């Protein structure tokens with residue numbers, strides 16, 4: 001198995017005191033590890049999560065382990081636009097700056113369902129909730145520049161278990177076609193890539209860099225919609241590791257690199273990948289950055305159209 005990409009050690013010992021970050025889905029998996037590392041480097045980190053008690057439990061564990069910085073738990077349910085608005089309002093009211101927004105939270109291959117606002121669950125949670133959040137925090141990101149937005153996408157934006165990643169603008173919410181959980185995941189993860197690409201173009205010259213990342217195939221709770229997490233973490237763990245599954249620390253490296261490496265500002269709009277599974281096998285070793293093998297990920301017209309459609313759906317003017 002090829003070795004996972006790792007950040008240069010000096011990047012992860014840099015002093016981040018005075019810097020503020022928001023990490024969505026910060027109570028679990030890749031988000032949790034991201035929160036811990038940024039706080040360890042002295043940052044003020046807002047752990048945004050839909051279950052504040054879980055966030056507080058995570059915060060207490062970091063504090064007990066002697067992690068420095070400041071970890072602040074704030075409630076955010078991305079499947080509910082009212083919650084996104086209320087989070088953004090409270091953040092802007094209570095914080096002067098934001099240097100990094102990590103749009104990390106996500107669900108995968110969920111059963112057919114709708115968010116509070118009637119969006120297909122995966123597009124609604126993974127893309128539309130984060131899209132609105134980003135728009136509402138763009139002002140503070142710009143006044144805090146240099147600042148970054150990192151969208152945690154997936155190599156499944158290319159192909160997810162055989163389903164090629166595409167945005168179906170005529171049926172975003174699977175109202176006219178048969179629902180397929182992997183197709184919906186691929187669509188939502190391609191939306192993360194296109195969102196970063198369009199945002200980067202829009203933010204050119206402002207000091208706000210936007211990129212998307214693939215974290216690798218990581219041992220987290222993401223599998224819970226189709227496999228018991230305990231099974232992954234016990235009996236199957238050695239076999240899954242041999243097949244390429246990596247640990248949360250390794251799976252956090254792409255996010256941390258995208259957020260902290262000085263090189264990344266030269267690649268705004270790009271995709272940064274840990275080891276992955278792509279239609280073009282030569283991409284499987286990953287790359288910071290990596291040219292996505294999915295032609296749809298390079299379609300600027302689609303990226304612009306997605307932004308226009310997303311703005312309407314989340315209730316911002318076109």
Ligand SMILES: NC(=O)c1ccc[n+]([C@@H]2O[C@H](COP(=O)([O-])OP(=O)(O)OC[C@H]3O[C@@H](n4cnc5c(N)ncnc54)[C@H](OP(=O)(O)O)[C@@H]3O)[C@@H](O)[C@H]2O)c1
Pocket residue numbers: 024025026027028029030031049050051054076077078079080104105106107108125152153154155214215216217218219220221222223
């Ligand atoms: N693990 C992998 O192999 C892998 C591969 C490629 C991409 N990714 C991406 O990595 C990101 C992080 O996932 P993970 O692997 O760390 O999985 P995870 O351990 O399941 O963490 C996902 C996080 O998202 C949160 N979340 C889900 N729905 C939410 C909502 N409506 N509002 C707010 N938060 C919500 C979860 O909160 P709860 O704890 O309350 O459910 C949890 O904190 C996801 O975007 C995923 O698509 C993961």
